[in-house]
Amino acid sequence: MAKSVKEKTGALPVLALLLAWLVPGAGHVCVGRIRRGIIIFVVIAATFWAGVAVGGVMTVDYYGERWWFMAEMLTGAHGLVGWQQQKKVYQELARYPEIRDTSGPEQQSYIQEKLAQKKIALVAPADSIARVYAGVAGLLNLMCMFDAFMLALIGQVGEPPPTKARKQPKPETP
Amino acid sequence: MIAFTLFYNPMTIHFYNQVWLVLPLCGAVAIIYKTVRTQNLRRLPLEIVASLGYMVGGLVALAVILWLILKYWP
Numbered sequence: 001m002a003k004s005v006k007e008k009t010g011a012l013p014v015l016a017l018l019l020a021w022l023v024p025g026a027g028h029v030c031v032g033r034i035r036r037g038i039i040i041f042v043v044i045a046a047t048f049w050a051g052v053a054v055g056g057v058m059t060v061d062y063y064g065e066r067w068w069f070m071a072e073m074l075t076g077a078h079g080l081v082g083w084q085q086q087k088k089v090y091q092e093l094a095r096y097p098e099i100r101d102t103s104g105p106e107q108q109s110y111i112q113e114k115l116a117q118k119k120i121a122l123v124a125p126a127d128s129i130a131r132v133y134a135g136v137a138g139l140l141n142l143m144c145m146f147d148a149f150m151l152a153l154i155g156q157v158g159e160p161p162p163t164k165a166r167k168q169p170k171p172e173t174p
Numbered sequence: 175m176i177a178f179t180l181f182y183n184p185m186t187i188h189f190y191n192q193v194w195l196v197l198p199l200c201g202a203v204a205i206i207y208k209t210v211r212t213q214n215l216r217r218l219p220l221e222i223v224a225s226l227g228y229m230v231g232g233l234v235a236l237a238v239i240l241w242l243i244l245k246y247w248p
Contacts, residue, residue, distance in 0.1 A: 039209045047202040049181070054195075056184035085181075119183055125192045126184045136199060140206040147210045160213050 016152040020145040022076040027148025032158035040144050048078045048137035055130020057085050058115065058122045068131045074138030074145075082134070089120065200229045 020027025025041030060082035073079040099110045115121035204225040
């Protein structure tokens with residue numbers, strides 16, 4: 001009796017998916033595509049940190065930009081480090097009484113004012129560029145996660161075999 | 175004056191210079207897409223260049239079409 005896909009591949013697809021999320025490219029390394037994994041890691045890390053370099057610490061913003069934040073979290077460890085840096089800023093801001101004791105739009109305006117004083121408030125055009133870079137890095141990693149998961153699921157471990165070039169039929173001579 | 179710290183303070187970018195930042199982004203998309211899709215890694219650089227050419231060419235064509243519409247639309 002033929003074995004099911006789950007019996008053939010075991011926990012490899014889930015492991016590849018988790019690794020691909022946590023460290024971009026690790027999913028491909030997990031399925032034996034080491035060079036591709038290295039390329040993916042370097043390019044996604046460079047794209048994400050280029051975004052953070054342009055936008056500063058407020059690029060990964062859980063409070064201001066939820067959708068972009070979700071895309072940025074798809075970069076795994078990179079996104080988590082960016083979020084931790086931003087959390088430190090918010091923890092520091094929470095010490096100010098005018099921010100702590102208010103809520104709603106008034107609190108938001110106080111936060112913006114303090115961020116501007118610290119010279120870390122994101123303003124146009126750096127805000128859109130930074131978030132697009134960091135967010136696109138996350139979305140690209142989503143594609144890599146899906147690819148690593150599918151490769152592990154179908155059991156295609158290692159580089160694919162080289163495809164043979166088709167031979168052109170010789171024209172018949174009379 | 176507060177000293178600039180990389181990854182902490184945002185960079186100052188002129189509004190008209192931001193269009194050039196689309197090129198590295200297209201490059202990153204082309205590299206990742208082709209790294210995932212290609213069968214033979216030896217052909218990867220060529221496929222990346224071709225893919226980047228299609229993307230940039232498409233964006234330029236779109237920009238020209240939109241510019242023409244804006245300029246000559248009655």
